[in-house]
Amino acid sequence: MFGRRFDSAQLHTTREAMRINEQMKVRSVVGENIVIMPAAGKVDMTKVVALNESALHLYNSLAGRPFELSDAVEALLREYDVDEATARRDAEAWIAEMRENGLITD
Amino acid sequence: MAEALLNIADLNVRFSGDISLEHALNIPGMRTFLIPDGAPDIEVRLDHPLQAAPFHEVHRFEIADGHSECRVGIDAEGAYIYQFGASSLLRYDERRPGEVCLSTMEQASYLRFALWVAYSLPGLRMGRVPVHSSTVVHDGRAVMCLGESGTGKSTHTRLWLKHIPDCHLLNDDSPIVALRDGVPTAYGSPWSGKTHCYRQEHFPIAALLRLEQRPENRIRRLGTVEAFSALQPSCPPSFAQDEHSLDLLCDFISGIISLTPAYRLGCLPDEGAARLSHHTLFCNP
CATH class of the missing domain: 3.90.228.20 (Phosphoenolpyruvate Carboxykinase; domain 3)
Structure with a gap:
């Protein structure tokens, strides 16, 4: 009866809680922080993702608990001298890339 | 018990076993690595009485040109188990880092690969891969x-x-x-x-x-x-x-x-x- 409209795209990116894949483990290899994801089938499908400094910082801040985009933005603002718009952009990019690699799940 | 000593990548490997030792040494290439004496770094116990027991499987792949499977997993004590075919077993408990136990292989053709696994498990802990x-x-x-x-x-x-x-x-x-x-x-x-x-x-x-x-x-x-x-x-x-x-x-x-x-x-x-x-x-x- 009381129909309401939501901006569904907005809802999707800002409200949804996600988690870092619990199977994800960061290992240091000659000074690089990498995540290895063995493929279930062929060995040569093993994927290796390298985390740069800010990606590692986000991982360390957000691993082990559900979080939202705002948590990622806050983590960047706490650590780096950037404005909110930049932090938000970087946080969104990080989430997108982690999702693409199967490292963030809903 | 019959035994033989080999040196592979600067590790002394002792094979022992009453039934399978001769088969192991007859694998092409094995005798090249025999040495007369030395203290073993790795003990490979062939023909060991291993009991089949449930294990948590982590990996499975084909062996023997696709005719059989190898299943890899971890048993109730935390030891690594490799099962070749229906019932041939290898067990490696890292708490005894130099020792690997193998049951008698149901197929002679499994032994070459089983010995490669037997070397590689302690080998990894000793810096050889x-x-x-x-x-x-x-x-x-x-x-x-x-x-x-x-x-x-x-x-x-x-x-x-x-x-x-x-x-x-x-x-x-x-x-x-x-x-x-x-x-x-x-x-x-x-x-x-x-x-x-x-x-x-x-x-x-x-x-x-x-x-x-x-x-x-x-x-x-x-x-x-x-x-x-x-x-x-x-x-x-x-x-x-x-x-x-x-x-x-x-x-x-x-x-x-x-x-x-x-x-x-x-x-x-x-x-x-x-x-x-x-x-x-x-x-x-």
Whole structure:
């Protein structure tokens, strides 16, 4: 009866809680922080993702608990001298890339 | 009990067993590595009375040309179990790091692979890892060609043997890599695939060369993360299937790639490819 409209795209990116894949483990290899994801089938499908400094910082801040985009933005603002718009952009990019690699799940 | 001592990649390996010892020593290449005496670093107990018991499976793959399966897992005590075929077992408990137990194999053809596993499990803890590679030696240094089966590793090393002077093959399938006095080194081994190349020798590694079939010959030096990705798939696949083994393997790979250059070689199966890789590795250090 009381129909309401939501901006569904907005809802999707800002409200949804996600988690870092619990199977994800960061290992240091000659000074690089990498995540290895063995493929279930062929060995040569093993994927290796390298985390740069800010990606590692986000991982360390957000691993082990559900979080939202705002948590990622806050983590960047706490650590780096950037404005909110930049932090938000970087946080969104990080989430997108982690999702693409199967490292963030809903 | 009948026993024999071998030295493989500077580790003394003692095989013991009443039924299977002779079979083990008759595997082509094995006798090349026999030594008269020494204190064993690794004990391989053949014909051991292992009981079948449930285990948490982490990996499964085909063996014996697809006729059977090997299942890998961890048992109730935390030991690694490899089951070859229906009932042949290998058990490795890291709390006894130098000891591996094998039941009598139901098929003689399983024994060669089972012994490779038996070496590699304690070997990893002792800094020795078999790497799937065709390895050629030139000017006293080893060039390790890596790549999926069928990509042309053996073809490339054969081209070196044909066109580059002062070369010989060290191993065509599974040389063993270790740090020897801090120097990444490739060792010959009793496991060389279909090529009978069994050499009790070792050489410092000139480079890791990951091959891909391409319409033209090009070579590119790899950075750290790419070098890791080049070497890791050539290490025993089971080591990537549980967290602890992967930790150990990453430490090992770190040690090697921090000291050894790695390249990606896209190439044709021709003389130009061998000349390109030789020139890059040996003429432009």
